[in-house]
Amino acid sequence: MTNDSKRRLADRRGQETRVYQPAEDSALLADVVVDVVESGDRVLEVGTGSGWVAERLERETKASVYASDINPFACTAARDRGVTAVRANMLDPFARRSFDVVCFNPPYLPTDPDEEWDDWMEHALSGGPDGRRLIVPFLSNLRRVLAANGRGYLLISSFTGYEEVVSIAAEAGLQTEPVREESYPFETLFVLELTPTEMPTNDER
Numbered sequence: 001m002t003n004d005s006k007r008r009l010a011d012r013r014g015q016e017t018r019v020y021q022p023a024e025d026s027a028l029l030a031d032v033v034v035d036v037v038e039s040g041d042r043v044l045e046v047g048t049g050s051g052w053v054a055e056r057l058e059r060e061t062k063a064s065v066y067a068s069d070i071n072p073f074a075c076t077a078a079r080d081r082g083v084t085a086v087r088a089n090m091l092d093p094f095a096r097r098s099f100d101v102v103c104f105n106p107p108y109l110p111t112d113p114d115e116e117w118d119d120w121m122e123h124a125l126s127g128g129p130d131g132r133r134l135i136v137p138f139l140s141n142l143r144r145v146l147a148a149n150g151r152g153y154l155l156i157s158s159f160t161g162y163e164e165v166v167s168i169a170a171e172a173g174l175q176t177e178p179v180r181e182e183s184y185p186f187e188t189l190f191v192l193e194l195t196p197t198e199m200p201t202n203d204e205r
């Protein structure tokens with residue numbers, strides 16, 4: 001999301017308080033993941049919103065694509081596009097080693113608690129005070145759901161704290177590699193590739 005798109009989103013609030021519509025960040029993530037997914041891969045898009053990214057992955061690869069979102073309206077929107085979507089909190093319901101590729105464009109805008117809106121768009125945009133409210137649980141649980149040789153792809157912004165995210169990923173046993181970067185006047189977006197650094201522990205098997 002760039003400042004322009006944030007402004008547009010702000011302008012649209014009121015009409016569009018339910019489901020995040022695709023923006024620059026969605027396209028950046030989709031462009032990266034489409035290129036790395038191989039036919040036969042099992043792919044999960046966490047926080048699918050409108051389902052646009054998952055639909056692109058399904059259309060442009062021969063992978064089995066699944067999507068999830070905490071927002072029931074997002075799940076309906078994704079299903080309307082033909083995407084298999086389940087309502088879920090982050091990676092909670094998914095079994096160990098389920099996916100070859102997991103991708104996530106999280107809510108990442110640092111948001112003052114006094115400015116929270118308490119609607120579904122808040123779930124789509126707000127990353128809490130430091131922007132990492134959902135990035136932390138995503139990184140902590142990713143290894144569990146990745147199959148052997150599986151990888152994660154996480155969209156982050158310069159607002160989210162690049163070094164902080166890399167360090168949280170390292171603590172969770174994930175190596176980070178920036179695979180795409182796009183700069184806008186007030187913001188840089190990155191897609192990080194996340195690869196488990198060592199053999200899974202007994203708990204993760």
Ligand SMILES: C[S@@+](CC[C@H](N)C(=O)[O-])C[C@H]1O[C@@H](n2cnc3c(N)ncnc32)[C@H](O)[C@@H]1O
Pocket residue numbers: 020021022023025026027029046047048049050051052053068069070071074088089090105106107108120123124125134
């Ligand atoms: C920035 S939007 C991205 C939407 C879509 N993936 C895209 O790129 O256009 C973040 C999405 O994460 C979802 N989300 C927020 N909290 C979540 C949670 N705890 N578990 C799953 N999804 C969540 C939101 O409802 C929203 O659809």
